[in-house]
Amino acid sequence: MTTTQTTPLVPTFGEAESGRKLAIICSKGNLDMAYPGLILANAALGEGVETHLFFTFWGFDMINKKTMADLKFTMLGNTATHLPQGLGGLPGMTAMATHQMKKSIAELDVPEVPEFLQQIVDSGGHLWACRMSADMQHLEKADLYDEVEAIISASDFIEKTDGAQLLFI
């Protein structure tokens, strides 16, 4: 009996151009709510998925040069801290909670928001700002993080992300 050479076991890394797309709408400006979108965008890009982020309403704080490095975490209204809600209202509490959260994030070697956005752009991600939010907050392209590609309308974003899977955060 002749021996047949079996094919080597090699991982499949998917098709070169799978056409998979992901659209993430970032609508929150709290430190803790900024990260889910950033982490998922980064993960998707690392898997070869074309990724678009749309910043709207409070999510504008993530790309506004004045606020992006200074997002905050508050215990108020967040029962998942499992501490009495009244504590969250004490002076200095938000600053302390923010400091703690930033420390925990840094310990995992996860970058701060501006650096994370740069990593996403370097990985091929696209950043878009919402037209209505810009108008409401009287902000222009120059006020936003330099890597934001444009201020676009909601319908433009929907058009750009034709066929994409969508996450609203």
Added chain:
Amino acid sequence: MPTTTISGHDIHVDDEGFMTRYNEWNEPLGEALAAQIGIAMTDDHWKAIRFLRNDFPEQGETATLRRVSTVGGIPTKQLFALFPQKPAKKMAYVAGLPKPRGCV
């Protein structure tokens, strides 16, 4: 644990084909692994792979893309150009290491 043969090298791999024994790897094998996934190794590729190989015993886990860029000093953009689509997993494969477990 399955074994497979890549260009004459008998190696232990997991169910997906990632190598499971650090010491079974050498650079000629790395070159053969790269060829399996359509990558022709250059000096720049080797710089990344050697960083992963040296980093693994110290850290006990495969460096993430971010670590290769911030600690290994190879820009993210370049890693995507060298190992297209799925750089972290492709680098781990060529370096004979498990897939990175970190999220970022």
